[in-house]
Every structure is written in structure tokens, then in C-alpha cells.
Amino acid sequence: MGLLTVQGVVAGYSAADEILKGVDFTVDRGEMVAVIGPNGAGKSTLLKTIAGLLKPSRGSVTLKDAPIHGHPPREICRLGLAYVPQEHNVFPTMTVRENLEMGGYVDTKNVKSRIERVFERFPMLAQKRRLAARGLSGGERQILAMAMALMVEPTVMLLDEPSAGLSPIAAERLFESVVAINREGVSIAMVEQNAREALAIAGRAYILVDGRNHRTGDAKALAADPDIRRIFLGG
Amino acid sequence: MPPFVAEVAQLVLNGIMAGTILAVPAIGLTAIYAVLRFPNFALASHATVGAFAGYVANVQFGLPIVPSVMCAFLAAGLAGVVSDEYVLKPFRAAGFITTAIASIALTIGIENLIRFGFGNELRGYDLPLMRDWRFWGLRVGPQQVQNLGIAAVAMALLFAFLAFTRTGKAMRAVADNPMLAAIKGINADVVARLVSFVGMGLAGLGGMLIGLDTTIDPLTGFRAILNVFAAAVVGGLGSIPGAVIGALTVGIGEELCLLFLSPDYRSAVGFTAILLVLTLRPRGILGARAY
Numbered sequence: 001m002g003l004l005t006v007q008g009v010v011a012g013y014s015a016a017d018e019i020l021k022g023v024d025f026t027v028d029r030g031e032m033v034a035v036i037g038p039n040g041a042g043k044s045t046l047l048k049t050i051a052g053l054l055k056p057s058r059g060s061v062t063l064k065d066a067p068i069h070g071h072p073p074r075e076i077c078r079l080g081l082a083y084v085p086q087e088h089n090v091f092p093t094m095t096v097r098e099n100l101e102m103g104g105y106v107d108t109k110n111v112k113s114r115i116e117r118v119f120e121r122f123p124m125l126a127q128k129r130r131l132a133a134r135g136l137s138g139g140e141r142q143i144l145a146m147a148m149a150l151m152v153e154p155t156v157m158l159l160d161e162p163s164a165g166l167s168p169i170a171a172e173r174l175f176e177s178v179v180a181i182n183r184e185g186v187s188i189a190m191v192e193q194n195a196r197e198a199l200a201i202a203g204r205a206y207i208l209v210d211g212r213n214h215r216t217g218d219a220k221a222l223a224a225d226p227d228i229r230r231i232f233l234g235g
Numbered sequence: 236m237p238p239f240v241a242e243v244a245q246l247v248l249n250g251i252m253a254g255t256i257l258a259v260p261a262i263g264l265t266a267i268y269a270v271l272r273f274p275n276f277a278l279a280s281h282a283t284v285g286a287f288a289g290y291v292a293n294v295q296f297g298l299p300i301v302p303s304v305m306c307a308f309l310a311a312g313l314a315g316v317v318s319d320e321y322v323l324k325p326f327r328a329a330g331f332i333t334t335a336i337a338s339i340a341l342t343i344g345i346e347n348l349i350r351f352g353f354g355n356e357l358r359g360y361d362l363p364l365m366r367d368w369r370f371w372g373l374r375v376g377p378q379q380v381q382n383l384g385i386a387a388v389a390m391a392l393l394f395a396f397l398a399f400t401r402t403g404k405a406m407r408a409v410a411d412n413p414m415l416a417a418i419k420g421i422n423a424d425v426v427a428r429l430v431s432f433v434g435m436g437l438a439g440l441g442g443m444l445i446g447l448d449t450t451i452d453p454l455t456g457f458r459a460i461l462n463v464f465a466a467a468v469v470g471g472l473g474s475i476p477g478a479v480i481g482a483l484t485v486g487i488g489e490e491l492c493l494l495f496l497s498p499d500y501r502s503a504v505g506f507t508a509i510l511l512v513l514t515l516r517p518r519g520i521l522g523a524r525a526y
Contacts, residue, residue, distance in 0.1 A: 051418060073417050074422060091407070098404055108401070152420075
């Protein structure tokens with residue numbers, strides 16, 4: 001069993017609208033896993049289901065062998081699983097520092113030292129600590145959103161399209177940060193529209209199509225596969 | 236000071252006094268809206284609950300004004316938590332319009348409970364008779380100044396709570412982005428109860444402050460709710476500093492209109508302010524959801 005294991009999960013936004021139709025998915029300790037696929041494949045739904053925002057009608061989600069499906073997001077967050085949504089992932093009227101405090105809300109111990117560690121990692125956030133998050137650029141907001149997730153010192157981080165809407169330079173910087181976080185031992189599951197970049201930095205990848213597993217394997221091997229290149233990477 | 240300038244200055248001073256008191260329940264309304272996303276018109280009856288709780292503490296138990304005001308806050312706050320949990324919460328899934336209408340029904344129910352217990356007659360607090368203070372040709376009552384002080388302290392405490400405490404920041408986080416707040420582990424139910432307590436507590440405190448300036452009866456809150464709503468909308472529904480600015484705008488506006496209009500038209504200022512703001516700046520002076 002992996003650190004995070006999803007088995008046969010069926011989930012959606014209503015009983016009549018099943019988006020995931022029996023997905024299997026694992027993330028091992030220290031691994032970075034990319035999830036790619038066409039629009040509507042269920043990539044974001046998979047992350048929301050793991051994070052507890054959607055309740056699977058069938059199947060199971062386990063973290064460190066303990067079932068977490070059906071648990072509220074706050075309990076899943078406490079267990080060390082941090083989810084970074086694609087949009088609306090910061091508190092816009094709160095300052096950068098307050099956002100970080102809310103990122104680590106479930107753990108009241110050593111808040112100051114954890115914030116200082118985040119500031120050391122992302123000096124840009126330290127410089128803008130008193131600025132309301134709505135005043136940050138798109139790239140800076142994504143960095144803040146990841147930094148908020150780091151405040152719980154997670155074992156697994158779920159990133160939903162972190163580069164969406166970013167300039168190429170901002171996206172490159174963001175992926176560098178993702179790699180650095182993963183190298184420090186945080187397991188990462190990342191849904192990405194930028195499939196080339198995702199496969200380049202991930203160890204393994206899942207390709208979802210229409211709510212089902214389509215292909216799974218080594219990310220570099222998938223990136224080199226002519227069929228995958230043609231269908232999912234634009235040639 | 237020339238007579239016209241003195242008259243304007245007196246009206247502005249009166250408006251600041253009235254606006255500061257109005258700001259207290261307006262903050263309650265806007266805070267509840269920011270977190271629970273519906274205009275809770277039951278604020279009217281909770282202002283009355285506070286006014287009567289303060290009356291019982293002050294007149295029947297002989298407590299001074301400041302402890303009586305605290306009783307008003309606590310009684311209205313507790314009533315707010317109970318009424319929200321058992322009456323309004325079940326309606327929230329049906330949408331904000333249904334919940335807002337339910338809050339109107341709730342306010343009529345609570346108002347009649349108060350009428351059943353206390354009757355319809357006007358009641359006054361046990362206040363010492365004091366001469367007005369006079370300076371630079373202006374006049375102000377010591378009780379008004381005390382009311383202003385109580386309102387200012389209540390608002391300062393609320394701002395400090397929201398700015399510096401973990402729970403206060405969690406309330407702002409839920410108001411800002413409820414989905415993200417849930418992801419980060421903030422319990423929205425606890426925050427909902429807390430905002431009902433604080434919001435309705437402020438309504439109760441405001442109800443008593445209004446009563447200290449005049450008299451109280453079961454319709455005390457009902458008469459004030461239009462102005463409270465106007466203040467919150469003018470400032471930007473969901474914005475706490477906006478509620479203060481909106482309350483001062485309505486308070487000063489109501490007084491200054493006396494320069495041109497008979498006092499009978501005073502209450503039209505609230506309506507006019509809402510109409511003007513909704514036409515020119517639909518999200519209010521400060522915009523929604525600003526802290």
C-alpha cells in the first residue's frame with residue numbers, strides 16, 4: 001500500500017453526476033505524481049475527493065493505511081494532507097502573514113517559527129507579509145497558496161493546476177518550488193494542464209480519461225510514448 | 236460662532252452621536268452577513284431583547300449602566316445563538332432569500348414574546364438627571380457621551396478581536412473564502428455560532444444604547460432596523476469598517492436634513508441613502524467583504 005491510496009473511487013457532485021467512475025491512484029512516500037488528461041476527465045474531482053470536499057459513493061481513500069474517505073476536510077488536513085485548490089486558494093482581504101496563520105490553523109504549536117521557515121523559503125512573501133493577498137500577482141498568489149499548505153508540515157500535498165493562468169516565467173519558478181518541496185520529502189500529487197512540464201518533473205504519472213484510469217507509469221516513459229505525445233502532449 | 240455654523244456644528248455633533256450608536260448593530264448585521272451570507276432581519280428583535288435585558292439589569296436589579304450594557308450584550312448574544320441554531324440554520328440550505336424571510340418571521344415571534352412578558356408600554360432606564368454640557372455654543376448630554384464611549388469601546392474591542400486573535404482571524408477567513416477555510420481546518424459551524432453570538436450581542440448592546448437615549452418598548456429594534464440596514468448597505472454589506480462609515484453617513488445625514496426638512500422626513504434619509512448607493516455604487520462605499 002502506498003502512503004496515499006485511492007481504490008475504485010466513484011464520486012461526483014451529485015448521485016446522478018458521477019465524474020470519477022472507479023479510479024485507482026497511489027502516491028508513495030517522497031514521490032511526485034502527475035495527473036494529466038483532457039478537460040472533464042475528473043482530475044480535479046480526484047483531488048477534491050481525496051481532500052474530503054467530495055464524498056465518494058464507492059471505493060476507498062486511505063492515508064498511511066487509515067481510511068479517510070468521508071472525513072471532513074479539517075480532519076484530513078490535521079492528518080498531514082494539504083490540498084491547494086486551483087482557484088480561490090488564498091484569503092484575499094487578509095495579509096500574507098495572516099494567510100499563513102490560517103494555513104496552519106489546525107496546528108497551534110510553534111506558529112511563529114513555522115511562519116519564519118516559510119519566509120526563509122519564500123523571501124518574496126516575507127517582503128510582502130503585511131500586504132493583503134488580493135494585492136499579489138497571480139504567481140505570487142500561487143506561491144502563497146503553496147506556502148499556506150506547507151504551514152501544516154504536510155506529508156502529502158495535492159496541487160490542483162498550480163500553473164493555471166501564470167506567465168511562462170512565473171510557471172517555471174513555481175515548478176522549481178514544487179520540485180524543491182518534493183526533494184525535502186513531501187509527497188506531491190499534482191494535476192496539471194501543462195502536461196509536458198508535469199511529466200518532466202514527476203516520477204510517475206496517471207492519465208485519466210472520462211473518469212477512468214487510462215494509462216499509468218513512469219512519467220518519462222509516458223512522455224516519450226508516441227501515442228501519449230500525439231493525444232495528450234500535442235505532438 | 237455664527238448662528239448658522241453653530242446650528243450645522245450641533246447637527247453634525249448629534250449625527251456623530253447617533254451614527255456611532257447605530258454603527259454597533261450595523262456591525263452586527265454586516266458581520267453576520269459576511270459569514271452566513273444572508274441579511275438576518277431578526278437583528279431587530281435581538282436589539283429589543285438586549286434593550287429589555289439591560290432594563291431588567293438596570294431597573295429591576297439596580298445595576299449601573301455599564302454592567303447592564305454587558306447583560307444586554309450577553310442576553311442578545313445567547314438568544315442569537317439559540318435562535319440561529321434552532322430556527323434559522325435549518326433554512327440555510329434553502330437559500331438566502333428563504334433564510335432572510337424566516338428571519339423576519341423569527342423577529343416577529345421574538346418581538347411578541349417580549350410583548351407577552353413586558354406589555355406594550357414605554358419604559359425608561361434608571362438614569363441620573365444631569366445637565367447638558369455646553370461648549371463653543373454647542374450642547375451635549377453626559378449620557379450621550381457615555382453612550383458614545385460605550386459604542387466606541389465595543390467597536391474597538393471587536394476590531395482588536397478580529398485583528399489580533401486566532402478565532403477572530405478564523406471568522407474573517409470564513410467570511411473571505413468559506414471553502415478554503417474548511418480546507419484549512421476551520422470549523423464553519425463554530426464560527427457561525429460565534430458570529431451569531433457577537434453579531435446579535437452587538438445588536439442587543441445597540442438596542443440598549445438606543446433605549447438609553449429615548450425609551451424602550453417591544454418595537455425598539457423594529458424601528459431601528461431600517462437605519463441599521465441602511466448603514467450596512469451604504470458602507471458595503473459585509474464590510475465592518477463600511478458599517479461604521481455607513482452608520483455615520485446615515486446618522487449625520489439624518490441630522491443635516493433637518494436644515495431643510497421637517498423632522499417628519501428624517502427617516503427618509505435612510506431610504507434615500509440606500510437608493511443612492513445602490514444606484515451609484517452597488518457594493519457600498521467600501522465594497523463588500525472588506526475587513
